[in-house]
Amino acid sequence: MTSLSIENLAVPIGRKLVLKKVDAHFWGGEFSAILGPNGAGKTTLLKAIMGIIPSDGKINSSGEDGLRLPLQSFSYLCQLNKSPCQLTVIEFVLLGLVHQLSWNITFEQEQKADAILDYLGLRNLAPRQFSQLSGGQQQLVSLAQSLVAEPKVLLLDEPTSALDLKHQVQILDLVRQYTRDKNIITIAVLHDLSLAARYCDHLLLMNDGEVQYCGKPKDVLDSERLGKIYQIHVDVGCCVHGHTHVTPVRALKTD
Structure with a gap:
């Protein structure tokens, strides 16, 4: 494993x-x-x-x-930053294969980019310019770039x-x-x-x-410890679906 x-x-x-x-x-x-x-x-x-x-x-x-x-098995997606990048979505995703790219993009590399866009439900965005996408779409495409090399x-x-x-x-x-x-x-x-x-x-x-x-x-999210670390009163409970839910109540007064 x-x-x-x-x-x-x-x-x-x-x-x-x-x-x-x-x-x-x-x-x-x-x-x-x-x-x-x-x-x-x-x-x-x-x-x-x-x-x-x-x-x-x-x-x-x-x-x-x-x-x-190896280092190539790690992929890092940094915080979203609205980009003026003029690449198309498919070109942007292919940059995730930077360790494998040469002057010519191979058919296999194009297949990898197409496959991850399909997996994420983004195939329809492939020909569009990355810079003209919404923030949410840019983040999804950036995720595709991070996954295309199969980290x-x-x-x-x-x-x-x-x-x-x-x-x-x-x-x-x-x-x-x-x-x-x-x-x-x-x-x-x-x-x-x-x-x-x-x-x-x-x-x-x-x-x-x-x-x-x-x-x-369920073991980490305790109201008392969250209060100490975040300096806030919180309620920790379960939602109707059974998931742990954290509700901020008010910030603690600080000197």
Whole structure:
């Protein structure tokens, strides 16, 4: 089974540790979320896993064959940024195969791009310019670009930020289904605790550069600990569909 383990991971910036001795384990077929207030170290953790920023500690990964995963097996989708890119959607998706591309795009590469657009229900967007899509469509196409190379580890930084409710649910539905279908590891930074509880198998709750709690949503999302970490009064309960639901009540007064 594909696995990813993090041991004693730390990220120093100047004299400050922005990530402090993080330990975590992830498994293929599981969708995990990193939660926490702004400045908790969530994006820093993703970037350290991807190797975008230097870190101390150990990051070990292995595929189903037991061998270490190469960097090309990791895919990172950063926060949505409205782009003036003049590429068509199919051209934009093909950039996800950058490690395989040469001067000529092969028929097999075009097939891969077509296949992932089909999987995500985006085939009708293929000839359109990426820059002329809505924010939700751009995020879905960016997800297609991240998946076209068939990664074993998918890292998503706030994939639902600035999206309406329909596109938030649509993206998380697709990510969860793909994670299970392909038995990959997916780790996403999310801010909506209720959506994280509904879609994710495993949660990491961070604060001040450390993982404070980790486990299944029902075990992590406790009103008292959320209140301390987010400095807010919250109600944690179950919705009519049986999913854990977090309702913010009011912010705590601070000195």
